[in-house]
Amino acid sequence: MEQVEIETVRVAIKRLDGNVAGQLPTYQSEHAAGMDVYAHLDKPMIVKAGEIELVPTGFAMALPIGWEAQIRPRSGLAVKHGIGVPNGPGTIDADYRGEVKVALINHGKEDFIIENGMRVAQMIVKRVPIVEWLEVDELPTTARGVGGFGHTGH
Numbered sequence: 001m002e003q004v005e006i007e008t009v010r011v012a013i014k015r016l017d018g019n020v021a022g023q024l025p026t027y028q029s030e031h032a033a034g035m036d037v038y039a040h041l042d043k044p045m046i047v048k049a050g051e052i053e054l055v056p057t058g059f060a061m062a063l064p065i066g067w068e069a070q071i072r073p074r075s076g077l078a079v080k081h082g083i084g085v086p087n088g089p090g091t092i093d094a095d096y097r098g099e100v101k102v103a104l105i106n107h108g109k110e111d112f113i114i115e116n117g118m119r120v121a122q123m124i125v126k127r128v129p130i131v132e133w134l135e136v137d138e139l140p141t142t143a144r145g146v147g148g149f150g151h152t153g154h
């Protein structure tokens with residue numbers, strides 16, 4: 001694969017009580033965009049059909065200021081079992097020091113069992129600019145203007 005500019009970022013991560021044997025998020029392939037995130041459970045959890053559960057991961061982190069993490073669904077779980085992330089992508093703020101948790105929703109017809117160590121979602125770490133509003137009376141015009149929500153056709 002062609003080597004272009006690669007950016008790396010160091011992020012402080014902490015295993016929470018009981019996560020000594022647990023796994024921290026890991027890339028599953030050499031150039032994966034997302035790191036898979038593991039359920040950290042004492043006993044299996046059930047996400048009943050049509051319901052939402054919050055899955056603990058056993059870690060907390062300190063993202064650098066100006067960065068965020070996104071918790072996204074795994075396609076395999078979505079396609080095979082109807083498992084999604086209801087707040088997807090979930091947002092982890094740079095100032096959050098609590099346990100990272102994964103909200104899962106079961107859109108399928110069958111209850112879904114989560115075992116300890118199951119890869120329940122994936123996490124992407126991204127830069128996010130801090131916005132300063134510049135309030136104006138008139139916005140710059142564009143060809144699109146106010147057209148949206150299917151304005152350009154199908």
Ligand SMILES: O=c1ccn([C@H]2C[C@H](O)[C@@H](COP(=O)(O)OP(=O)(O)OP(=O)(O)O)O2)c(=O)[nH]1
Nearest residue numbers: 071087090091092093094096099100101102103
């Ligand atoms: O999938 C997620 C989404 C959020 N969080 C944690 C980290 C995030 O920084 C915090 C707050 O999330 P968010 O801002 O999305 O939720 P809120 O409802 O606005 O809560 P708050 O008022 O605490 O910001 O919850 C997770 O662990 N997993």
Ligand SMILES: [Mg+2]
Nearest residue numbers: 091092093096
């Ligand atoms: Mg919030």
